[in-house]
Amino acid sequence: MNMPTKxxxxxxxxxxxxxxxxxxxxxxxxSDRGWIHINGVYLAQEYTFTDAVTFTENFETGTxxxxxxxxxxxxxxxxxxxxxxxxxxxxxxVTQSSQTGVxxxxxxxxxxxxxxxxHRTVTxxxxxxxxxxxxxxxxxxxxxxxxxxxxxxxxxxxxxxVKQELVTAVSKTDAYPFNTPTFQSYSKRLESVxxxxxxxxxxxxxxFSDHVGVGGxxxxxxxxxxxxxxxxxxxxxxxxxxxxxxxxxxxF
Amino acid sequence: MRRLVTGISVxxxxxxxxxxxxxxxxxxxxxxxxxxxxxxxxxxxxxxxSVDAVRAWDGQIQSFLRTGELQRVRTDVNSQLAGHSHERxxxxxxxxxxxxxxxxxxxVGGVAVSLSGSLHRAIDVSTTPTVSLEDATRGLGIDANxxxxxxxxxxxxxxxxxxxxxxxxxxxxxxxxxxxxVFSIDHVFVxxxxxxxLRRYSALQQQQGHTATGRGTKGDTKKLSVxxxxxxxxxxxxxxxxxxxxxVYDLRYDLNEGWARLRNYKAxxxxxxxxxxxxxxxxxxxxxxxxxxxxxxxxxxxxxFGRRGFDGQNSPxxxxxxxxxxxxxxxxxxxxxxxxxxxxLPTFNHMFIGEPLEGTCNPLAGSFDTIAHELAHGVTSxxxxxxxxxxxxxxxxxxxDIIGNGAEYFHSTKGSGLPYAANxxxxxxxxxxxxxxxDMQSPSSAYGVNLDDGRRYFSLxxxxxxxxxxxxxxxxxxxxxxxxxxxxxVNHVFYLAIxxxxxxxxxxxxxxxxxxxxxDIENAFYQAFTYHLTQTSRMKDAxxxxxxxxxxxxxxxxxxxxxxxxxxxxxxxxxxxxxxxTGASCRNNGVTVRIGFVNTSxxxxxVSSLYFDLHKSLTNTHEHENTMSADTFxxxxxxxxxxxxxxxxxxxxxxxxxxxxxxxxxxxxxxAHVSGVQxxxxxxxxxxxxxx
Numbered sequence: 001m002n003m004p005t006k007x008x009x010x011x012x013x014x015x016x017x018x019x020x021x022x023x024x025x026x027x028x029x030x031s032d033r034g035w036i037h038i039n040g041v042y043l044a045q046e047y048t049f050t051d052a053v054t055f056t057e058n059f060e061t062g063t064x065x066x067x068x069x070x071x072x073x074x075x076x077x078x079x080x081x082x083x084x085x086x087x088x089x090x091x092x093x094v095t096q097s098s099q100t101g102v103x104x105x106x107x108x109x110x111x112x113x114x115x116x117x118x119h120r121t122v123t124x125x126x127x128x129x130x131x132x133x134x135x136x137x138x139x140x141x142x143x144x145x146x147x148x149x150x151x152x153x154x155x156x157x158x159x160x161x162v163k164q165e166l167v168t169a170v171s172k173t174d175a176y177p178f179n180t181p182t183f184q185s186y187s188k189r190l191e192s193v194x195x196x197x198x199x200x201x202x203x204x205x206x207x208f209s210d211h212v213g214v215g216g217x218x219x220x221x222x223x224x225x226x227x228x229x230x231x232x233x234x235x236x237x238x239x240x241x242x243x244x245x246x247x248x249x250x251x252f
Numbered sequence: 253m254r255r256l257v258t259g260i261s262v263x264x265x266x267x268x269x270x271x272x273x274x275x276x277x278x279x280x281x282x283x284x285x286x287x288x289x290x291x292x293x294x295x296x297x298x299x300x301x302s303v304d305a306v307r308a309w310d311g312q313i314q315s316f317l318r319t320g321e322l323q324r325v326r327t328d329v330n331s332q333l334a335g336h337s338h339e340r341x342x343x344x345x346x347x348x349x350x351x352x353x354x355x356x357x358x359x360v361g362g363v364a365v366s367l368s369g370s371l372h373r374a375i376d377v378s379t380t381p382t383v384s385l386e387d388a389t390r391g392l393g394i395d396a397n398x399x400x401x402x403x404x405x406x407x408x409x410x411x412x413x414x415x416x417x418x419x420x421x422x423x424x425x426x427x428x429x430x431x432x433x434v435f436s437i438d439h440v441f442v443x444x445x446x447x448x449x450l451r452r453y454s455a456l457q458q459q460q461g462h463t464a465t466g467r468g469t470k471g472d473t474k475k476l477s478v479x480x481x482x483x484x485x486x487x488x489x490x491x492x493x494x495x496x497x498x499x500v501y502d503l504r505y506d507l508n509e510g511w512a513r514l515r516n517y518k519a520x521x522x523x524x525x526x527x528x529x530x531x532x533x534x535x536x537x538x539x540x541x542x543x544x545x546x547x548x549x550x551x552x553x554x555x556x557f558g559r560r561g562f563d564g565q566n567s568p569x570x571x572x573x574x575x576x577x578x579x580x581x582x583x584x585x586x587x588x589x590x591x592x593x594x595x596x597l598p599t600f601n602h603m604f605i606g607e608p609l610e611g612t613c614n615p616l617a618g619s620f621d622t623i624a625h626e627l628a629h630g631v632t633s634x635x636x637x638x639x640x641x642x643x644x645x646x647x648x649x650x651x652x653d654i655i656g657n658g659a660e661y662f663h664s665t666k667g668s669g670l671p672y673a674a675n676x677x678x679x680x681x682x683x684x685x686x687x688x689x690x691d692m693q694s695p696s697s698a699y700g701v702n703l704d705d706g707r708r709y710f711s712l713x714x715x716x717x718x719x720x721x722x723x724x725x726x727x728x729x730x731x732x733x734x735x736x737x738x739x740x741x742v743n744h745v746f747y748l749a750i751x752x753x754x755x756x757x758x759x760x761x762x763x764x765x766x767x768x769x770x771x772d773i774e775n776a777f778y779q780a781f782t783y784h785l786t787q788t789s790r791m792k793d794a795x796x797x798x799x800x801x802x803x804x805x806x807x808x809x810x811x812x813x814x815x816x817x818x819x820x821x822x823x824x825x826x827x828x829x830x831x832x833x834t835g836a837s838c839r840n841n842g843v844t845v846r847i848g849f850v851n852t853s854x855x856x857x858x859v860s861s862l863y864f865d866l867h868k869s870l871t872n873t874h875e876h877e878n879t880m881s882a883d884t885f886x887x888x889x890x891x892x893x894x895x896x897x898x899x900x901x902x903x904x905x906x907x908x909x910x911x912x913x914x915x916x917x918x919x920x921x922x923x924a925h926v927s928g929v930q931x932x933x934x935x936x937x938x939x940x941x942x943x944x
Contacts, residue, residue, distance in 0.1 A: 059475065114547060
């Protein structure tokens with residue numbers, strides 16, 4: 001069982017347990033027809049991946065290695081749903097985040113122009129940007145905990161779209177005796193990929209009136225994205241993650 | 253000077269006709285007439301580093317500069333010591349340069365901080381020629397067309413016949429002469445007063461040839477810096493990436509064209525560069541090795557010493573390859589010297605790399621230390637310009653070996669490129685049996701070389717006492733006075749200073765700095781040889797300056813111990829002087845030896861023993877050895893105390909020496925200075941061919 005599937009199974013069992021608990025503890029009438037949640041969320045976890053671009057120079061193979069770190073970024077999250085039957089409903093949501101400085105430096109091992117097996121190391125700043133968009137589809141369970149409080153547990157598939165800038169090359173200035181070239185600039189390209197994953201989460205809302213309230217949300221989504229590298233290889237990375245946030249709650 | 257004369261007189265009074273006393277092998281022949289020339293050299297050797305010494309000498313230098321007796325010929329900026337520069341000053345006599353003379357003055361902020369070199373005094377020769385160059389050369393049968401244009405100079409030529417003998421001077425035409433009969437270029441000196449030939453020796457600073465069996469190249473792949481020639485759509489063997497241009501010319505085995513270019517009658521041009529179709533892999537293995545190894549040597553000189561090319565000014569480096577063709581050996585057997593050989597030609601600042609010869613040797617191009625060695629000759633010719641004969645020539649050769657070895661280790665340490673392991677052997681890669689021409693670690697086990705006179709020997713000297721002495725005039729002496737032989741003494745010093753060990757002859761132990769610190773030793777030798785030695789420097793000068801330029805105490809100690817181990821002591825106050833007139837047979841079937849011992853210090857020296865060693869001069873095989881006591885020494889030489897600034901001497905007959913023997917005689921003196929300090933000196937060596 002891979003990690004997203006495992007996480008989703010755990011979340012699903014939590015959700016089923018919650019439904020049972022709610023049914024037993026409080027059987028109040030839930031007459032809401034639907035909900036809209038507008039959140040600011042934060043990707044609370046970081047994950048990294050590294051891209052190594054190989055190239056041929058001076059009759060030898062060189063490499064440019066760039067580490068990327070995703071996470072710690074704010075996102076806008078909107079989700080909505082309608083009650084279908086008793087405590088159960090369906091919904092959908094969109095989460096979008098933009099991150100700058102996903103990478104900070106690249107390290108290049110550059111072949112020597114005059115000697116075999118005498119690579120030089122060049123390191124320089126190579127910042128890249130990234131945009132993550134998640135479209136989450138939900139099955140929802142509303143746990144009745146009181147007239148003003150709604151606890152919602154949800155889960156379902158997620159459509160990920162990731163736009164990631166990847167470093168493709170580094171240019172340097174080189175001068176005799178060619179032992180310590182100087183980083184000059186770098187080039188990058190935008191790679192856009194889509195994939196499907198899963199999400200689960202929970203939302204707690206407190207309403208001040210019949211229609212308006214505030215609440216908090218925790219969502220974990222999991223998936224992978226396969227970037228095509230400039231070498232023709234595939235770079236597989238995790239997408240999604242644990243989002244935590246809160247915002248406006250509307251019900252009608 | 254006056255005290256020295258007194259010393260001789262004292263000895264002379266006590267001399268007498270004695271036979272078979274003490275050592276039982278000597279016979280006193282006296283009384284004999286005192287030598288006409290006193291054993292004092294008529295020039296001053298300068299090695300000043302203390303404030304007082306520099307100040308004293310610099311006053312004279314300044315005075316000579318003002319009068320024109322010294323003239324500044326070039327100034328080198330020290331690439332390793334910021335703010336240091338080195339002025340090379342040549343001595344002139346009545347406006348004519350004195351060949352081989354000169355002083356190097358190290359300057360910091362306009363102030364002299366060290367001085368080295370030598371200055372002649374009491375020169376007595378007219379600088380107005382009385383014989384024209386044309387008449388002189390005609391009288392010698394020299395075709396004026398064979399004189400390399402632009403090389404004729406008028407010089408004062410010192411004639412230093414030997415240690416302790418008076419220097420005589422001649423006004424001479426100096427020029428380079430092409431010899432068609434042996435396909436060679438010589439430095440020639442002709443007396444501008446008498447028209448007599450004074451000196452002639454090969455201008456080719458070369459690796460000594462060696463005998464080996466043929467072998468293919470190593471098959472390793474190297475990177476080359478080449479130049480694209482778009483018009484011809486070829487890549488040329490011209491390095492245009494490094495700051496200095498490096499050109500490898502392909503003489504294409506054309507006998508006449510190659511020879512013309514070798515002599516610079518026809519300057520090699522772009523069309524002579526080795527080439528290959530643009531973008532294709534180079535398949536000319538000799539050109540690949542020469543081209544790459546020249547670049548590697550350039551890199552070593554730059555990265556280790558900050559030197560920009562062989563002359564420090566990034567002048568183009570030129571190498572000639574592929575000449576002659578083995579098939580021409582039959583009609584021109586003299587061309588054999590260009591196989592299995594490489595040399596640097598300072599006249600034109602270019603290098604020649606010979607061809608492999610089937611059944612004889614591998615390509616010299618495949619030997620990195622050989623290529624580096626030759627380029628180092630270019631470093632020497634544009635810095636110290638050590639004259640390529642006798643001891644300066646041995647230093648010249650040694651420095652090339654040291655640079656070759658340093659370059660080999662430098663690139664081996666980098667871990668890339670070198671297709672074989674670095675070692676302390678020179679030229680072994682071009683021998684099919686991989687035995688070296690010279691072995692810095694163990695000189696006496698070196699494979700041996702072919703000498704100009706056709707002989708081969710298998711043991712090179714590892715001690716100053718074992719050095720080979722020239723026995724013929726320089727123009728006739730093999731190997732320009734054994735420059736490839738005696739270089740092994742200096743090479744061994746370099747080895748011992750790095751790796752440590754025991755000198756096989758003296759038994760003295762040297763604490764080397766260790767391989768990890770070899771750069772310290774390389775730097776000391778580089779500084780000494782390029783910035784402080786002069787054209788006529790000797791090994792004692794090299795000893796002084798390599799120790800002086802050591803970058804730290806450990807290196808200084810190691811170098812000092814290494815020189816001591818090979819018999820070159822710093823305080824060599826007492827030396828044997830072999831006076832003229834020796835070598836003849838004596839009436840009791842021996843050989844006459846006219847020998848003196850000079851004390852160059854003010855302190856009296858009390859002799860405790862004298863060790864004599866007669867041995868075959870070239871193979872170092874000991875024939876007769878004996879040690880005489882102080883009393884016996886006093887008996888033979890009249891006094892067992894050598895006075896301060898004094899000399900004791902006499903003429904002896906060494907009995908039992910076979911007529912026709914080729915031998916040399918060494919003398920090691922032990923005793924104590926008046927201070928009581930016990931000293932063991934290698935006093936001197938004398939060598940002759942005894943052919944009566």
